[in-house]
Amino acid sequence: MHADRVAHVFLEVDEANRAAIALYRRLAELLVAPLTVSEVASRTAAVAVEAVGASVCFVHAVDHERGRLTLIGATPPFDSVVGRIQLGLGDGIAGWVAQTGQRAVVPDKWADPRYRYIPELGGEHFTSLVSVPLAREGERTVGVLNVHWRDEVRELDRQAEVIEAAGRFLVGALEHALLIERLAASEAELERFATELIRAQEFERRKIQLDLHDGVAQSLHAASYRLEGLRHRASGDLAEELAAIRTLIRTATDEVNRIVRDPGRQVLEDFGFADALRSLAHAYPSLEVHLDLDVDDVGLLLEPERSLAVVRICQEALNNVVSHAQVSKAELRARRVADMLVVAVRDRGVGFDVETVAPGRLGLASMRERAKLLGGTIEVFSREGGGTLVRLEVPLARVR
Ligand SMILES: Nc1ncnc2c1ncn2[C@@H]1O[C@H](COP(=O)(O)OP(=O)(O)OP(=O)(O)O)[C@@H](O)[C@H]1O
Ligand SMILES: [Mg+2]
Known part of the structure; x- marks a missing residue:
């Protein structure tokens, strides 16, 4: 194809398509980089806000076993409360989305009975919101994307589509990052447990050493002392037998000392x-x-x-x-x-x-x-x- 024809075709790509291409390029970048959960979440929040011209975005991770959602990412200034906000499954609009796996399109959240006010998330500054589940086709929700607008936006369906498409793109990266983080946490937990066990074994050993020192070692010492007295008064076979017993006591004393000295x-x-x-x-x-x-x-x-x-x-x-x-x-x-x-x-x-x-x-x-x-x-x-x-x-x- 001729070069100026290529340029012409490129110019024909309309504004909306170009925005979509830019969005997908940024999403693709998110997918290839090995990121932590908070990196995936905060970048996802930034991309979502930019893609639909919203004011803020919150990303929650869903833990079905514990029945709760945790805020894992947000656009500034709410990035400062990441990790500190938790919701029950079914609690608030994000909780409802996590539980049902359906999206919520809410032009005026004050009129929506599912909405729950959380002071740290500055709800008083926003009116419209779209909340979409992050889930693979037919599987449980791993996260929720909550996008808010300062003013009321009446036609939210197109924005919801875009956010949902972005969410489908990102669910794999988020799942991957969450899995790695959970594995690392359980590995650390196992290590702590092992260290505790070793500590407990050592504590027991120390106790036994002290008991040996205060009990057995003292008794052996007393026995050997009295034996020495007897030996001086004995003769013949008895003296030999007593010497043999003394050797046995010495061996036992050495053994106890070795254990106690550690x-x-x-x-x-x-x-x-x-x-x-x-x-x-x-x-x-x-x-x-x-x-x-x-x-x-x-x-x-x-x-x-x-x-x-x-x-x-x-x-x-x-x-x-x-x-x-x-x-x-x-x-x-x-x-x-x-x-x-x-x-x-x-x-x-x-x-x-x-x-x-x-x-x-x-x-x-x-x-x-x-x-x-x-x-x-x-x-x-x-x-x-x-x-x-x-x-x-x-x-x-x-x-x-
Ligand atoms: N270095 C070694 N050379 C030869 N035999 C060995 C050696 N190490 C272990 N064994 C054999 O293996 C057996 C088991 O060893 P293990 O340390 O489990 O028990 P133990 O030494 O007999 O008793 P303890 O419970 O006091 O350690 C020993 O009884 C011995 O027969
Ligand atoms: Mg042994």
């Missing part, structure tokens, strides 16, 4: 994650733990409760090496890999069959439970005679 927690609070792992590694007199740590910035990306849960998992794994592996050496590695913390505890001891662990054992089960609470994964590789590897991966907070 190297991980105190060092974590005072010096941070890397030092907590170092202190843990040095807490086993019979085990030489080779450390390979590259976790300098992990403390900033992992809450204290979550760091402590990781330390607990390592502690449980090293306890197992001491109790079962029949070796004097182990390795503890921890490093950040992208947005994950990767931790490994390895020994070259007797190993075991992971599939046939006797029921009623708590160590491996509690490691798995903690890893799950952290939103991470844990794998245990072992075979008889071939040593054991415990590998943990925990997601870190995203670096902002």
Whole structure:
């Protein structure tokens, strides 16, 4: 086609069509950009007002489960009350639209019994309004667009058509943004819940440690003291038997002290994650733990409760090496890999069959439970005679 003919055709597009094209271009822009709920809503409000020459526009999101609407977007100056206005389903004209899925065309809202005055939305300044549902064909309403004019507008049907067309365009973008926001909220909720659980576990553990310290440790101490007195007076088999009992009491005392001392927690609070792992590694007199740590910035990306849960998992794994592996050496590695913390505890001891662990054992089960609470994964590789590897991966907070 010849160039000046193209220009001629373009000029023939009348004013209304050109306005419609401009509107659709702006709507299309809204659809392609990944936006938050409030961005979609406030831009939708601005486009709607401009498209029909109205005074203000309010966008409400509909939550059918809770039976309410929330203002998620508005043109200035009402953008300042976004998030603070809620309506019941069926309440006011927007509530009626949300409930029925039909549009409301209202030349004079003061004459409409459905209208409800909300001081924050400045109803006294506006007269006519059009309210349309944002919904996919045959589906429930996800939002409501409420467009107001200062003065009375008699012929509102054409404006209602335009607003409804814009609404059909936008429903997908709004649904998408709402879904992402709800997912993020429930993810955050789960994370809070997990942190609470970890905190509660630690509280229980602390209580047990204090009970052990005040009760069992004191009794063991008294028993050992009285035994010492007896031993000096005994001879022969009895003296030997008493010495054996004393050794047993010492072992029990050492075990209680180890639990009460809790190297991980105190060092974590005072010096941070890397030092907590170092202190843990040095807490086993019979085990030489080779450390390979590259976790300098992990403390900033992992809450204290979550760091402590990781330390607990390592502690449980090293306890197992001491109790079962029949070796004097182990390795503890921890490093950040992208947005994950990767931790490994390895020994070259007797190993075991992971599939046939006797029921009623708590160590491996509690490691798995903690890893799950952290939103991470844990794998245990072992075979008889071939040593054991415990590998943990925990997601870190995203670096902002
Ligand atoms: N590093 C290891 N080397 C050899 N065997 C292991 C190792 N870790 C675990 N096991 C085996 O797996 C079993 C289960 O371990 P788990 O930690 O669940 O329980 P436990 O250590 O026996 O008891 P606890 O409840 O006190 O931890 C152990 O009894 C042991 O047979
Ligand atoms: Mg164990």
